[in-house]
Amino acid sequence: MPFAFFLLSYIVPAALLLLLLPQGLGPSVYARDRTFDLQHVKLDIALDPKARLVSGSATLRLAPLNDGLTEVALDSVGLTIEAVTRDRRPLAFRTTAEQLLISLDRAAPAGTPLELEIRYVARPRKGLYFGERYAWSQGFPESQRHWFPVYDFPNDKATSELVVRAPAGWDVVSNGRLIEARDGVYHWLQDKPHSTYLISLAAGEFDRREESFHGIPLRYYVPRGQAVNIPVSFGRTASAMEFFTTRIGPYPWDQFAQVVVPENLYGGMENTSAVTYSPAVLISPELVEDYQVSGDIVIAHELAHQWFGDLVSAEDFRGLWLSEGFATYFANLWSEHRHGADQAAWERFSLARRITDAPAMQKYPLLRRPNDQGDPVGLLAYSKGAWVLHMVRSQLGDTLFWKAIRRYVADYRFQNVRTADLLKAIAAATGRNLEWLFDQYVYEPGHPEFEVRWRWDGRVHVFVRQQARIFRLPVDIELDGRRHRIQVTREAEEFALEAPAKPRLVLFDPDHSLLKKLTFAKETAEWVDQLEHAPRTINRLEAIQALAGGKAKDALERAALTSPSYWVRAEAVRALAAPFPPALADRHPEVRRAALDAINDPKRLLEVARHDSSPVTRAAAVEALGRLKPPGALDLLRPFLETASPREMIREAAVSALAGLPGTEPLLLDWSAAGRPVEVRVAALRALSALTKESAPARERLRQAAG
Numbered sequence: 001m002p003f004a005f006f007l008l009s010y011i012v013p014a015a016l017l018l019l020l021l022p023q024g025l026g027p028s029v030y031a032r033d034r035t036f037d038l039q040h041v042k043l044d045i046a047l048d049p050k051a052r053l054v055s056g057s058a059t060l061r062l063a064p065l066n067d068g069l070t071e072v073a074l075d076s077v078g079l080t081i082e083a084v085t086r087d088r089r090p091l092a093f094r095t096t097a098e099q100l101l102i103s104l105d106r107a108a109p110a111g112t113p114l115e116l117e118i119r120y121v122a123r124p125r126k127g128l129y130f131g132e133r134y135a136w137s138q139g140f141p142e143s144q145r146h147w148f149p150v151y152d153f154p155n156d157k158a159t160s161e162l163v164v165r166a167p168a169g170w171d172v173v174s175n176g177r178l179i180e181a182r183d184g185v186y187h188w189l190q191d192k193p194h195s196t197y198l199i200s201l202a203a204g205e206f207d208r209r210e211e212s213f214h215g216i217p218l219r220y221y222v223p224r225g226q227a228v229n230i231p232v233s234f235g236r237t238a239s240a241m242e243f244f245t246t247r248i249g250p251y252p253w254d255q256f257a258q259v260v261v262p263e264n265l266y267g268g269m270e271n272t273s274a275v276t277y278s279p280a281v282l283i284s285p286e287l288v289e290d291y292q293v294s295g296d297i298v299i300a301h302e303l304a305h306q307w308f309g310d311l312v313s314a315e316d317f318r319g320l321w322l323s324e325g326f327a328t329y330f331a332n333l334w335s336e337h338r339h340g341a342d343q344a345a346w347e348r349f350s351l352a353r354r355i356t357d358a359p360a361m362q363k364y365p366l367l368r369r370p371n372d373q374g375d376p377v378g379l380l381a382y383s384k385g386a387w388v389l390h391m392v393r394s395q396l397g398d399t400l401f402w403k404a405i406r407r408y409v410a411d412y413r414f415q416n417v418r419t420a421d422l423l424k425a426i427a428a429a430t431g432r433n434l435e436w437l438f439d440q441y442v443y444e445p446g447h448p449e450f451e452v453r454w455r456w457d458g459r460v461h462v463f464v465r466q467q468a469r470i471f472r473l474p475v476d477i478e479l480d481g482r483r484h485r486i487q488v489t490r491e492a493e494e495f496a497l498e499a500p501a502k503p504r505l506v507l508f509d510p511d512h513s514l515l516k517k518l519t520f521a522k523e524t525a526e527w528v529d530q531l532e533h534a535p536r537t538i539n540r541l542e543a544i545q546a547l548a549g550g551k552a553k554d555a556l557e558r559a560a561l562t563s564p565s566y567w568v569r570a571e572a573v574r575a576l577a578a579p580f581p582p583a584l585a586d587r588h589p590e591v592r593r594a595a596l597d598a599i600n601d602p603k604r605l606l607e608v609a610r611h612d613s614s615p616v617t618r619a620a621a622v623e624a625l626g627r628l629k630p631p632g633a634l635d636l637l638r639p640f641l642e643t644a645s646p647r648e649m650i651r652e653a654a655v656s657a658l659a660g661l662p663g664t665e666p667l668l669l670d671w672s673a674a675g676r677p678v679e680v681r682v683a684a685l686r687a688l689s690a691l692t693k694e695s696a697p698a699r700e701r702l703r704q705a706a707g
Helices: 227-234 237-247 285-305 321-339 341-356 377-396 398-412 419-430 435-441 524-533 537-546 553-562 566-576 581-585 589-596 602-611 615-628 633-642 646-658 665-671 678-691 696-706
Strands: 036-048 053-064 069-075 079-086 093-095 099-108 114-122 128-130 134-137 157-165 171-174 177-182 185-195 201-204 206-213 216-223 256-260 274-277 312-314 415-417 449-456 459-467 473-479 482-488 492-498 506-508 517-520
Touching: 053 069, 079 093, 079 099, 099 114, 157 171, 157 201, 171 185, 171 206, 171 216, 206 227, 206 237, 216 227, 216 237, 227 285, 237 256, 237 285, 237 321, 237 398, 256 285, 274 285, 285 321, 285 589, 285 615, 285 646, 312 321, 312 398, 321 341, 321 377, 321 419, 341 377, 341 537, 341 566, 377 398, 377 419, 377 435, 398 419, 415 419, 419 435, 449 506, 459 473, 459 482, 459 506, 473 492, 482 492, 517 537, 524 537, 524 553, 537 553, 537 566, 553 566, 553 581, 566 589, 581 589, 581 602, 589 602, 589 615, 602 615, 602 633, 615 633, 615 646, 633 646, 633 665, 646 665, 646 678, 665 678, 665 696, 678 696
Parallel strands: 036 157, 216 256, 256 274, 312 415, 449 517
Antiparallel strands: 036 053, 053 114, 069 099, 079 114, 093 099, 128 134, 134 201, 157 185, 171 201, 177 185, 206 216, 449 459, 459 492, 473 482, 473 506
């Protein structure tokens, strides 16, 4: 499933966040009761994009779970059912707002397969979407029912088959392998079982490239005319496949296709063997420095889903972390492999900060509860789920961690799982019982909040106090490079550690192995020492966080100018919380963008907006100019509406910057009109939404867009 909107903004630019944004995250309910086992779904359909219609038949093979089945209930919303047959004999049926109820002509015994053919027509409002030159599905969480009748819940798996008649000149992509493509008819077969929300259809006018990984086709479909961006956007796919297969096990499907649909606003969807993306995944050569690392993370996330979520699937949406937490963490592991330990550590640090800064994170458990309302699923399933896996790795070490992962995948391939199954696999593979970790971080809400201080009197005395709920955890303390392991168990504790001399650096959880909120009482000089001499990037980032707000200004400025890690430089610039123009000359655009947050000089912002080498940084300067709202802002911003850039990001930034400025409604109406670039239209419609109370034209434009 795509990531939540806010989830990966620590590494993924705003445009790429949409790659991971689902249409809802699924109800927090127990797995549904079933009366049958769905075994195979075959769709034989025609697409009519002008009428936005899909018509044809769905043939479902199913086997009753108990003797005497007389009625089959399928999920079906808004479908016009024309006929239902069994063995070519018509069956009686009725429909409700949510179901198709089929009366069998004779009671069916348990375990004996039967086939139902359902002829239908649909003009779907969800699940399958039509554009002018494209059609694509988005089945998660429970949207397939809007374009074909099916059992639409994750806790049953079936093979699938699509025979699709598409307009002339269109390609059709689906799960599995292509059996035949002739005269505009495409026949795809997925002969390995998967949850029905993963059934995929993407059709349209594509440019296509293909390579292979040990005989597995790697296929890339992009909008017509975008083939030049395939190597930049997808060129590391084979390397990521090598990384995952070497560590997890063989790739389980017949292909790995990645399909970019230009009108898809919902993002990346991990359909089995055929991922669908929004156009934000495409990276043009001029965006490599800005987006390639984050783009690789998105692709690795969806590739990891092919094992976690697709091959091994949570049985219900309460266990969403078993899919999304795995995909998020395994993308981080790929980032560590490809881009280095510092990059991966910064990603986890930023992710942890997102979690610990969100008060709701202390309220809801990772394993979702049916009665919870408003649980922050993105931060929980994706972010905290990833952090739980990092803690598992920290406890086991790399060798046992990968052994446990291989056992988990081998034991539960093509099956549905619960959290307890992961614990069981870990114990079976390694002999280690991690129930104590899961009890505290998965089944119960929150994370530890530590207040720590220390003193030296010939020994180092470390004082640890826990706020909120009390956790029982092993924690490492590092004294000038020497490790000591303590066990925290109570609200307030003191630990006396041997030290031959007063240490210069005292680090609590030095590898950042635990998800926690830490307040460490140190003098400013100690934090400066940690910033300048700590052995790991993560320790330097902790020091910057402690010095935020301009404490130790000279030290932060030195870090901003000289640190070899651009993430450290960027964080130091943000921590200054004051204009720092020298950072505008940094070699990395992330640091230059960090400097824009505090710049309050319109002339400097205009200079960046006009001349920076990074289109992303230029767009950020335009947005900063809009936030500043200097005199004559409208005239300053107007030229950027005519500035071409990749993904229209500068025009989009200019339109966003117009929001709230007087006299901009005519411009917003113009740029929100049909025919304008979709990215710019969305920004203009968002800006117009604030004017709907007093503006009839704004209300009408939003109504037109919604329709």
